[in-house]
Amino acid sequence: MNIKTICVVGAGLMGQQIALLAATSGFEVYCADTSHEALKKAQEFVDGWLPKQKAKERITDEQIAHVNKSLHFVDNLADAAKNADMIIEAAVENLAIKRSIFAELDRLAPPHAILATNSSYLVSSKIADATSRPDKVLNMHFFNPALIMKTVEVVQGPHVSDETVEKVMELSRALGKRPARVNKEIYGFLCNRIFSVITKEACYMLDQGIASVEDIDNAVKGALGHPMGPLELLDMTGIDLEYHLGMERFRETGNPVDKPSPSLVERYARGDYGRKTGKGYYDYTKK
Ligand SMILES: NC(=O)c1ccc[n+]([C@@H]2O[C@H](COP(=O)([O-])OP(=O)(O)OC[C@H]3O[C@@H](n4cnc5c(N)ncnc54)[C@H](O)[C@@H]3O)[C@@H](O)[C@H]2O)c1
Structure with a gap:
């Protein structure tokens, strides 16, 4: 799979949980947000969640140490994206904002990086042409709360390569999820x-x-x-x-x-x- 470093864009309700999930699963994670308030709240969420999981024996000391070392909340997208193998965008549900984030990510991220959107309703074919790598742009749709819900929908728009879909299916399993492969873009995907x-x-x-x-x-x-x-x-x-x-x-x-x-x-x-x-x-x- 060769995915080691994950960048999450947006540290809101979904982004903070996806970032924490990836860090507890052993990845190096950079989570970027334009709002300092959102970054602060996300860090507070992590700081509150880890001891609760420890008390319930749902997380090991090694995982906690890894999260503390490898999960970074940052306000600079360039820093977050520069070494990413995989990017999961979880910013606000607005097409124009998502397109401008993807255009920027295309410029900032390494050429091999896959760019996924967690959007619930905007299909990736509305976004992929804002980048120079449409074959690597797809929907990877988590459910709320992302730390708990097992399903992730991986959606193959007409522009997405099989290789990209397979890598994201594999990544989903590495995050402890049961991915559902959606072979065609459809409004709302399967579950919604x-x-x-x-x-x-x-x-x-x-x-x-x-x-x-x-x-x-x-x-x-x-x-x-x-x-x-x-x-x-x-x-x-x-x-x-x-x-x-x-x-x-x-x-x-x-x-x-x-x-x-x-x-x-x-x-x-x-x-x-x-x-x-x-x-x-x-x-x-x-x-
Ligand atoms: N809420 C849900 O139950 C749910 C479930 C699945 C998928 N989603 C999808 O996840 C995405 C995020 O939803 P949410 O509920 O976490 O929203 P949210 O409002 O809680 O968080 C969005 C975050 O994006 C940040 N943001 C806005 N513009 C940005 C930019 N240019 N760069 C970086 N960060 C930016 C905001 O500051 C905010 O912190 C949406 O696309 C939504 O459709 C939501």
């Missing part, structure tokens, strides 16, 4: 397509007064064996994210079915984005 059907139906039933938030979630957990209900999961991934994705999809397709549901819009307008703000479909301030 299935998730969106379930959440759309859950929101529809809530909007129609057919059942309560709790009854919908409990029924899905109890009958379908899902560990979380769809509305609980929306609170975790972020109602703001779901709202923007729905609106973006609606703008693209013009199909009213793609619009976010009234219950979601209502919460978005109130600023109740889910766990991150303390309220969403559930009230976490009381828990």
